[in-house]
Amino acid sequence: MASTPTAPDLATEPSSHGGQAHPIGLYLKVWILLFILSTMSYMVDYFHVQGFLRWALILIFMALKAGLIIAVFMHMAWERMALICAILLPPLCLLVLVWLMAEEADYTFLTRGVFFK
The missing domain is CATH 1.10.287 (Helix Hairpins)
Known part of the structure; x- marks a missing residue:
């Protein structure tokens, strides 16, 4: 008859419960x-x-x-690529949008300087 592992056996073997050590x-x-x-x-x-x-x-x-x-x-x-992309891509997209808005703001500011002297 095969015995099932008890709680102390699981505590001594970290790989048996699927966790990362x-x-x-x-x-x-x-x-x-x-x-x-x-x-x-x-x-x-x-x-x-x-x-x-x-x-x-x-x-x-x-x-x-x-x-x-x-x-x-x-x-x-140690995470899957899908999780990494889900966490890192949205802030990267926001940074790109902020950069685009800053470029447009500079253009608008310089255009006003040229035409409203």
Whole structure:
């Protein structure tokens, strides 16, 4: 007669219940990488980087940190592509629409400047 697994048996085997067990080393590496990226972001201010380079570096470091947090701590790296697209595509579409509206606003502003002097 085959015996069914009991509760303690299920607790000792993480793969038997279908859950994902990520090693603690992965989380520690991501925390260290986030700390390094934050330090580099603060170094931009410490070394008084100015102009376009300053904002480009700050935005790059911000995007890298946000991507790491989303991928690892929100477990998006292990999700299906359909779920990733369902979560990431709508904000991307909104950003494109905001960019288009900003371009139209610039055009309208410049056109008013030309004709209403």
